[in-house]
Amino acid sequence: MASIKDVAAAAGVSVATVSRVLNEHPSVSADARTRVLAAVADLGYRPNAVARSLRTDQTHTLGLVISDVLNPYFTELARSVEEEARALGYSVIIGNADERPELQDHHVRNLLDRRIDGLLVSPTDGGSPLMLDAARAGTPMVFVDRWIPGVDVPVVRADGRAAVRDLVAHLYGLGHRRLAIIAGPAATTTGSERVEAFRAALAEHGLPLPDAYTGQGDFQAESGRRVTEGFLDLPEPPEVVFAADNLMALGALDAVRARGLRVPDDIALAAFDDIPWFVHTDPPVTAIAQPTGELGRLAVRALVDRIEGRPPRSVTLPARLVARRSCGEPATPTPSLSPVQRSTS
Template sequence: MNAVTIKDVATRAGVSPATASRVLSGNPSTSAESRELVERAVRELDFRPNAQARALRSTRSDTVGLLVSDVRNPFFADLAHTIEQALLELGYVTLLGNANENQQQQDRYLDTLISRRVDGVIVAPQGTDSASIEALLAREVPTVFVDRTVPGLDVPSVTTDSGPGIRAAVRHLAELGHTRVGYIAGPQSVSTGRERLESWTAAIAEQGLSDDPALVHVGDFQSASGSAAVHAFLSLDQPPTAILAADSLMAVGAIAMLHRLDLRIGRDVAVVAFDDIEWFSLIDPALTVISHSVEDMGATAVALLQEVISGGRPESVTLVSELVIRASSSSPVPTPPRSLGRN
């Protein structure tokens, strides 16, 4: 009697050999109906797959792709470390990519990860329209979004609700007496940039602070745009007495420019940053921040991906943000900091 083959199983189940193979290898992309048909055919035919051949054909690579927005950003560096360590404990090797806040660079990495047949992908997406992200989903590569999302795409994600932290920061500055606060916004092409600007706009309206459009500078989540924002703010006839930066790298650029202009943080200008990177608490003065847990975000992203790889459809998770008050935020000085045009 000839040995039963996978083609025999596929014929009995009424599916293609490829589908039968995916079911037998545990691939989560197969439908419940296909799995039931193949499993019944296996029982009826008493099919016993050859273990060695099954291992050679396995689609599992024990690798996961991780694509962060910018490896120079301390928040994403910490996030990548958290995710990599959690994946390693589960037996996965992490292939790390750096999008550099650029959609074309993101897509190049994603195309490579697809070709390498990774078991899953965790990505902080760039922009709102990516053919490579669409290709990931079309190929049913288990995918999780981290920190950011893409409108219209039903992908499990772990993000932060920026609203509570931003409202608390604006309320804190208002209570100190600030009425003109400069906001360094992130790019509006990504979800965090849009959501934080929306939260900022609502918060200053609630507190009755100036809504002068010149007090909002749209940056790109990189340090140079933080420096450019400070330069623009201090060129105004009425410069802001406080500045809030929507991410850590733009805050770093803002701090560098303030130092270059010999303005004292916490005395001449109050400064608040989104993201609590380790050294923000160590500089003098220590920086007031809007904090959210990078450890929780990384651990949750890995847990969600595990569930997707296993064939589940987990709900997205939203973490909370909170204000951590330190010495960099203080009451405004009697006269506002000088503009660049007045020495």
């Protein structure tokens, strides 16, 4: 691989002149600039990004720490972040926290050590001292999907409360009265927000949320399976299980089928976080869809604004109910499309 010395020799200039050309310094003559760029092209020279960052104090690299790479929601989010960052001239390094606070902090620490320009995080809990310190130190940072209350960091997220209210009204209209929820971790803002929205929506229809109908999950499939098994063992099982994320919904579906039961004939199922293959299950799953791709793009723009000295802003977008047939809805001639299918049709 060619070195900067090779470029200087080929162009007939000093190494310092090559460095000034590569860093777009205005003091280089047009002739020298032309010769250096020609030598760079001929030799296929690629500047060392780390070395350059030491001079410019900028790496054009963003860090993204997501809660669970196996969750299709976060996979789609990461893809939109990478695409938008690339369009704006940045690369992305991704860390998977696997819903574990200690692994989240491991990735955050490593990313900061790599001298990234800014950090996107979907926090696994609300009490990471490392992220609190990083935010207070002025590290360019944006929270996406989840956030840490009281920390002065822009937040890009979807508000699902209206969609949860729409879901409960939809279920009530279908005649369901015994509604249960598989809640996410209370330490996450999305976990606590969704269960409280569900409780408030039930109250609007005069329906209780008994403790027996509230199961504690962790946003992963096994917890959805375990909680649903507990619901099915009750003397009076719920008529509907609402899983507060898609992986827990898949676990719930597994538990129902393992008992030889059918959705929605024996028990209905709804989910927060729509995923493309919910339209392909039998029956297709009623779900609350978030504008995932747009959240990723807006989060990158907010972070780049912060990095480049423009005032960033928090953004809240609405989620929406996508009614299909897993809650006893009547069959329709044309099945509902997933958000992914709608965007490509």
